[in-house]
Amino acid sequence: MKDIIVQSLKQVSLQDNDKRIHVDCPQGTLYVNVDFYMITQALKNIVHNALVHGPEGGRIDIHVRLLDQKIRISVVDQGEGISKETLAKIFDKFYRGAQTKRGGLGLGLSIARRFVQLNEGDIQAENLSPKGFMVTITLPMVDKE
Numbered sequence: 319m320k321d322i323i324v325q326s327l328k329q330v331s332l333q334d335n336d337k338r339i340h341v342d343c344p345q346g347t348l349y350v351n352v353d354f355y356m357i358t359q360a361l362k363n364i365v366h367n368a369l370v371h372g373p374e375g376g377r378i379d380i381h382v383r384l385l386d387q388k389i390r391i392s393v394v395d396q397g398e399g400i401s402k403e404t405l406a407k408i409f410d411k412f413y414r415g416a417q418t419k420r421g422g423l424g425l426g427l428s429i430a431r432r433f434v435q436l437n438e439g440d441i442q443a444e445n446l447s448p449k450g451f452m453v454t455i456t457l458p459m460v461d462k463e
Contacts, residue, residue: 319348319382319389326361330369338375339365343382348389349462356433357457360441361391363426364453368395371415372451384459392454399445408443427453 320343327339350357368378372395379394400408404415409431414424427443430453434441439457446452 319343319350319391322350322352322354322358322361323380323382323391325354326358326365329358329362330365338369339378339380341380341382343380344384347462348382348384349460350389350437350457351460352437352439352457353433357437357439357455360430360433360455361393363430364393364455367426367453368393368451371395372397385456387459388456389459390454390456392452394446394450394452396450398449399451405443405445409441430455 323341323343327341365378365380372378376396378396379392381390381392381394383390383392400415407413408415409427410424411428412424413428431441434455434457437457439455441453441455443451443453
């Protein structure tokens, strides 16, 4: 799992953003039986969205947790969140929220959702209280024998 996180962060145009991203991952090796490229791309798209749409200079946290034989990867920004209308459509193809700061086609999160689903995973987005936005990928964990 750590290899996927490292590779996805390498692919994001970090420049000075590497100081903004903090990764919290359990010690030891976590194994998932997934397509490396697809899940790396999905995570890259999610982190890129957090960098582009979160507050300028804001911190982005990536948390990796084990939960009932599943691995949960959450990407959290410190922004104001998004409207309920946008939240309902955020994974739709070509959807761009009304408050979108920068260009793009509205495909990043749609691709992320599809890639996660093709790997027997789940993806969800939610506003946090009092502020912040979180996208979470859940993937089945496998035992390495």
